[in-house]
Amino acid sequence: MRYERTDLMIGTVEEALQALVEGRHGEPFSILGRHQYGEITVVRALLPGAQGVSVIEAHTGRILAELESIHDGGLFAGLIGSPAPYLFRIQWPDAVQETEDPYSFGPLLGDLDLHLIGQGTHYDLGRTLGAMPMEINGVAGVRFAVWAPNARRVSVVGDFNSWDGRRHPMRLRQQAGIWELFIPRLTHGERYKFELLDSNGHPLPQKADPVARASEAAPSTASIVASSKPFRWSDDAWMARQRADREREGAMSIYEAHLGSWLRVSEEGNRSLDWVELSQRMIPYVKYLGFTHIEMLPIMEHPFGGSWGYQPLGLFAPTGRHGTPEDFAYFVDRCHEAGIGVILDWVPAHFPTDMWGLARFDGTALYEHEDPREGFHKDWNTLIYNLGRNEVKGFLIASALYWLEHFHVDALRVDAVASMLYRDYSRNAGEWIPNKYGGRENLESVEFFKHLNSIIHDRCPHAFTAAEESTAWPGVTDKVENGGLGFDFKWNMGWMHDTLHYMSDDPIYRKYHHGGMTFGMIYAYSERFILPLSHDEVVHGKGSLLGKMPGDHWQKMANLRAYYGFMWGHPGKKLLFMGGEVAQDTEWNHDGSVVWDLLDRPDHAGVQRLISDLNALYAKEPALQFSDLHPEGFEWAVSDDAESSVYGMLRSSQDGSTRMLIMSNMTPMPRHDYRLGVPEKGRWEVVLNTDAGIYGGSNFGQTEAWTEDIPCHGRGQSISLNLPPLATVFLRWRA
The missing domain is CATH 2.60.40.10 (Immunoglobulins)
Known part of the structure; x- marks a missing residue:
């Protein structure tokens, strides 16, 4: 084909070509690819370093043109007469490559x-x-x-x-x-x-x-680039059961874990387990313990391991620390096969400032606020998402749905909700901007949470959401149509702080703080609560749960067993961070591992067995489930015996056919012939005693108690109990 060199430049200007080869041109499709100028068809390609470029017909391999170098920066051009699809055959210094032209394809997104x-x-x-x-x-x-x-x-x-x-x-x-x-x-x-x-x-x-x-x-x-091949799920039955169980009124006991430090392979450089290994090791272990769910600290890709995942930058990517996305899907599928739900911690509150991440992504405050009074967290040195921008809200909601839909995750626990709800969160006067009404409430976050939860409940009926919210914000778990935020559950941070403070007191002083264990019932049904003993309580110098307990080693272990018994007897879903089930005696170290060697000691193995038995009892007894969410299923049997530091909780099933009495003695002194009024005549059978020898206790107590016609506590009949020291006892009513 005869042509002039100027034909190859038609429709362009020198400045544009120079910008293209220098990587400054914002409209490459205006120059590259195939362009028709009247009767002339020009193909241009930018291939710096190429020695030659041929255009060949895709279906026949026929050479349509040899492109000419028209700029030393790697720009080639030539005339072709065929409208057929074409390929480039590129001669590199050490190879020949055949490929389609990226600039021959039209617009991609609709x-x-x-x-x-x-x-x-x-x-x-x-x-x-x-x-x-x-x-x-x-x-x-x-x-x-x-x-x-x-x-x-x-x-x-x-x-x-x-x-x-x-x-x-x-x-x-x-x-x-x-x-x-x-x-x-x-x-x-x-x-x-x-x-x-x-x-x-x-x-x-x-x-x-x-x-x-x-x-x-x-x-x-x-x-x-992740594979687009669909994962072959085998959890249809599990997903159907979750969709049918919208209220989640049954037993829910959550094992919270940081996967990188659950179990390390010391023989291989102290590495963490991958998803397949976690499937083989963690899932059977959690099933043995009887937990219904595994909750993972954020697995979204994050640059700094010391953030435990709470400063993520890859809100759609499972961290590469444990393998591929397909391997993660395999782990979820195996959890469901074992009857275990998967909860992910998810962080829409903030993101780190790493410049290769979201920070000033296109040179502007795109995902974050421009004004640091709205956009910077001093506590964490992170940036706050601008929820007033539609694209940012859509990005976050799409992330949440991706985990629930693509990976069949059962729930998201939303981190740092309190920091999102208040514009003055952890800020002094003058360091924050009021809302349009002059208040401290973050109206954009309120709207975001309502929108998020409404969409999740509509599109993902198998899933639920939980909020880590530590203030008295009303209606966190109320329905959106009632003015609430729409979460299914809220972590009960107040219960955790009050009870841990009480348990850390020497028993001799507990009578002065008796209300620390009962106060939670005043507001227990104001929200749908999860009782959390989470990772936050065993880091940053706080020591382990065992380390918070007073007394010598035996008393520490007994206190911890009694506390676990009280927690499992108290209304509310349960959450325990890994290591708590073996009574770990050291603070959690994210670079280490759970101290599994403690299980060689009978008393620590006894605590592990206690957790397993508590979960089994919880799963079996309707009386321990119904009043998690319904006040008519709970009453105090005794709540005012501060002098003895004794508590008694009565829990009932929905139809009242089963009753459970939970008695806690929080002193090291056994209580002989402790008279207690009960609502039902008959036999009260001891079904679990945290002081039992199999748990490392002193084996004090009794196996049953029969009612006597002795009025007590305003009831016409009562039972006599021998309460073991520093222990919680569960008794089931038998007619």
Whole structure:
């Protein structure tokens, strides 16, 4: 074909070509790819370092043109006469490569996608933004898309292009601020990032993908193209049961774990277990203990292990520390097979300031607030999401749904809710901005939580949400239509603080703080509560749960057993952090492991057996479940015996056919012939005694008690009990 060199430059200007080869051009599709100018069809390619480029017909292999170098920066061009799909055959210094032209593909995301993203109502971002392996026009490759509305130019960089931002600049979809590009012949497993120029053309640090579905394990920071192949789930029956159990009124006992420090392999550099190993080791262990759920500290990718996951940057990516996303899905599937639910801690409150992450992502405060009075957490040196921006709300809600839908996760426990609800949280006067009414309430967060929970309950009926909220904000677990935030459960931080403070007192002084154990029942039904003994209570110099107990070693162990008995007898779902079940005597160390060697000691193994037996009793007895959420199933049998430090709780099933009496003696003095009024005549059988020898106790007590017609505590009949020292006893009524 005869042509002049100027034909190859038609439709361009020298400044634009120079900007393109220098990686400054924000509209690469205006120059690259196939362009029709009247009767002339020009193909241009930017391939720095290439020695030659041929255009070949895709279906026949026929050479259509040999491209000419038109700029020393790697820009090639040529005329072709065929409208058929074409390939490039590229001669590199040490190889020949054949591939489709990324700039031969049209716009990728549909107008509806762009509209919903701009509205903040596109809740399938995990399948829309980020890196998605797919076929387009029969060509396999990876579609990349990222939100960066204020960038001048965005490129995909990775191993496949030598991390050179000149080679794969993206197309801007102006109406939503989305940049997109399809790169043929890439597949899952590729490492990548985005390279951006800010609005002034200044280069930013290469950024990890905010919607990456896989990431390198820290300290590496690249995103990884995740497979788009669906996981083959085997949990249909489990999911159906969860959808049918919307109220969650049965037993719920949660084993909270930091996966990296649950069990380490000392023979292999003290490494953590991967997802497959956790499936083999943790799941049978949790099932043996009788817990109904495993709650994991955040597994979303996070750069700093010392944050335990609470400063995440990859809100769609399971951390690479334990394997691939497919391996995580396998772990969830195995949990469900074992009858164990999976709860993930999820952090929409803040994110770290690492410059390769979300911070000033396109050179502006995109995900965060511009004003530090709204956008910076002094406590954690992190940035606060701008929930007043639709795209940011949509990003967070899409993340939540991704874990629940894509990975079949059963629940999200939302971290740091209190910090989100109050604009003055941990701020002095003058360090915060009031809401539009002049108040301290964060109205954007309130709206966000209501929206989040409404959508989860609509789209994910198998799932529930729990709030870590430590204030008296009303209606955290009330329904959205009633003005509440819509969570299913709230951590009862007040109960935890009051009871732990009481248990840390020497028993001789407990009578002066008797209300510490009863106060929680004043508000026990104001929300749907989980009673948490979480990781927060065994870090930062707080010591272990065992270490908080007073007395010598025997008394410490007895106190802890009595406390666990009281907790399992008290209304509210249960949560215990790993290590508590073996009465770990040292503070949790995220770089270490649970001190499993303690199980060689009978008293520590006894505590583990106690937890297993408490969970089994809880799961078996309707009387221990109904009044978790319903006040008509609970009453105090004795709550005012401060002098003896004795507590008695009566719990009933919904129909009143079963009753459970829980008696706690919080002194080291046995109580002989302790007279107690009871509501029912007959036999009261001891079904669990935390002082039993099998748990490491003194084996004091009795096996049963029969009612006598001796009025007591306002009742017509009573029983005589021998209460063991520092112990909790469960008695079941038998007619």
